[in-house]
Amino acid sequence: MKDSRVSRAVGVCKKIVASFSYSWKKKRDLAEAQKQLNLPEHSLKTECPTRWGSRQAMIERILEQQKAIAQVLSMDKKLRHLIPTWQDIDVLEAVNKALGPLVEFTDALSGETYISVSFVKPTLHLLNHSILAPQEDDLELCKSIKSKILEYLNEKYSHPKVQELLDIASALDPRFKLKYNALETIATAATSTEDAPPQKKRKGLSSFFKSSTSTTGGEAIQQDQVVGAELQTYLQMETLDAEEDPLQWWKDFKKHYPRLSNLARKYLCIPATSSSSERVLSTSGNIVTCLRSSLNPDHVNRLVFLAKNL
Incomplete structure (x- = not known):
């Protein structure tokens, strides 16, 4: 979002942080001002382009230490x-x-243990209807920023194929199931009316279980009934707590839902963000340094694997 007011305010924050970062006297004066004003003795934070949420962290710390910063800077004419x-x-x-x-959601979606693409749809729903919904006491600038964020996120995930993936992944997650409007993806589309031309049915969850080989009519009907019964039983079970691991749940109930468990393994292995791959790259950078630039690629792979799994 390009806004001259935001650019100026953020620029001021960066200059303030820089003035305190390169002067031990300013740091000392800031600590004394914090004690006098009964403020938390926190250091200022700087924005890092490669670190998510660093701008918000910098702004939040500036607002927290606003009085102390003003007291110290007022004593310096320059x-x-x-x-x-x-x-x-x-x-x-x-x-x-x-x-x-957004900071808490960013941290949550960056997890690697039980966070998968199934979390994206519930998060978008919560952002649209609660977290980033305009409030009565919001300034116009705040409403504009929230609107721009939602517009970007909704457009990012608006492609029909992406929506289908998010719906199926959310439905296969025992923590959510049909809670976030995934019913349209699981059930096939309604038949066309007499006045409207026939419409192509939307791909349903049960269609993934159908065999690619040709089968007789009786076998196909029987298979559909088995899949439908398995799906219905799964949907009727209680939802899992949001803090639980859905992969462990599917491991425990694999024998009860053999077809659904295979599909869950396919979809729930997709990470919600690229954080995990970026962490692997960072780990590789710590291993392959200037002094170890001649490492064999196979050795690098093994060292990275050990670093991430030990």
Whole structure:
């Protein structure tokens, strides 16, 4: 989102952080001001382009230490102009209010244990209807930022194929099932009306279990009945707690749902974000350094595997 007010306020924050980062005297004065004003003795944070949520963390810390920062900068004529104005503070508060709730979701979706693509649909639903929904006390800038974020996220996942994947993954997750409007993907589309031309049926969850080989009519009907009964039994079971591991649940109930468990293994192995692959790249960078640039690729693979799994 390009906004001159946001660009100016964020620029001021960066200059403030830089002025304190490169001066031990400023750090000392800030610590003394924090004690006098009974503020938390926290250091200022800087924005890092490659670190998610770093801008919001920087803004939040500036707002927390606003009085202490103003007290220290007011004693320096050369840096007095860096004291945020009330307009800057209003902008920073609006940005922090809009971005703050996203930090927890970003951290949650970046997990590697029981976080998969099945979490995307519930998260989008919660962001659209609760977290990023406009509030009465929101400033216009805050509403605009929330709107832009939702517009970007909804467009990102708007492709029909992506929606189908998210619906099926969410339905196969015992923590959610049909809670987030996945019913349309699981059930086949309704038959066409007399006035409308025939429409192509949407791919249903049960269609994944059908054998690719030709079967007799009786075998096909029997197979559909078995799949339908298995699916119906699964949907009638109680949902799993949100903190539980769905993969472990499917491992425990594999013998009860042999067909669904195979499909769950296919979809729930997809990570919600690219964080896991980025962590692997970071681990590789720590292993293959300038002093170890001649490592055999096979050795690198083994060392990365050991580093990530021990």
